[in-house]
Amino acid sequence: MEITEFTMDFFSLAGKVAIVTGGNTGIGRAFSLALAKSGANILVPSLIDDDGTTQKIVEETGSCYVFMEVDLTEEDVPQQVIEHCVEVFGTVDVLVNCAGLYLSDELIKFDRSKWDPMLQLNLTAAFEMAHATAKVMIPQKSGKIINICSLFSFLGGQYSPANAAAKHGLVGLTKAYCDELAAYNIQVNGIAPGYLATDMTKKDREDPETNHRILAHVPANYWGYPADLMGALIYLASPASNFVNGHILTVDGGYLVR
Template identity: 40%
Template sequence: MNAFDLTGKLAVVTGARRGIGRAMARALAEAGADIIGVSANLEPSGSDVEKDVLAAGRTFEAIRTDFADPEAVRTLGADLAARERPVDILVNNAGTIRRAPAAQHTDADWELVLQVNLNAQFTLTRAVGGAMVARGQGKIIFTASLLSYQGGINVPGYTAAKHAITGLTKALANEWAPHGVNVNAIAPGYITTDNTQALQDDPLRSKAILDRIPAARWGNPDDLTGATVFLASNAATYIHGTTLPIDGGWLGR
């Protein structure tokens, strides 16, 4: 089991304040990694995710960055890439969603979702991943989606961004695998988070979703933690450019 040990590693988790990001940060800390948590509204101290990490015996640093602000993301990337202690693991989990039929989906919503879910991901990964390539090692994990495979309903911007994330995962893996950097993604299924609250609250949509999941339940953020630790660890050294669905069997239905 030593291949899964992350002791001494430094992991950056974006969107770490709650939900999937918080669960990922906690799991990485429990596996031995120190954590830098990044989120637009992350408390400077005393956050729930900080408490999780400290309870696991690891260190935590909070960075507040608005991923809708391209310059703020560039500044974050430059900061992380230039630090004396290098980033070993980058988890690109920050995201947002806007729901509206395509004919009413505004330019503002489209641009916001593409900026947060795709442009910011590339900007940050270019900086931190470039430093990993120079060192000859590193792990990068994107949060994709079931909508990396399917079209969804009323979420054209989100679907476009998540399709692009799977392509970006492959493109970066093609370039960086020879340099010892693993780039992979996790595609969560229907998980009980704020992003899916509208679906959970809709009796018809919620039932239709649940009826299709072979596991017969919605997922929860903790369902993603094992895969996160796995892809961040030496156990996944020969895995490159893969998107791993964690969906209760949805895609196999």
């Protein structure tokens, strides 16, 4: 492609179809809205139904919204999600593996009762969603798979070895899938969010010692917001990133450099 051929249309997702697992809560909702604002129709599989907020903000953009109340860790459910998406919208252009579970405890107390459910949802379900999606994307020779990783894809992470293991595993999955799917014009990348001001981090932000410790590690010196991830997602979901593959994009205010 000649440089003169580039236009802002490369960031458009008009007419595309996106699946966002866990896309009706937390940062998943921000991802669903970002994709809808760029023109994509949205299907959200999640174990938790919301109060209708996500459907409302998505449909206000003019995009369609479909919700499936499902447990992605149950056998065959990821395949059923893909089949339903194809039945409703005709295809799958973008998959965002965002659904996740976080449990924590002292290492000696962190046993299989916490390890198993975290690995099942945070890693195995993401693998099964990507595997089922690839069956649709390979024949059409196009697609975007975006795995939501973490700073703990690179770090140890106290009090949740399962989180570190799953997020490291997502990076490996991202690179392995890139290596095989790139030949079919499918891009597989990840986003590693930093510390964000969400309901999940409210307790840490309100604790002076914890808040200071975290911000002292962030060159930007503030907590990010879910909106800070929206541009990164659209870049990786759109044609603008067609030659970006197997990459983990950190959005962390510089946390990893300090």
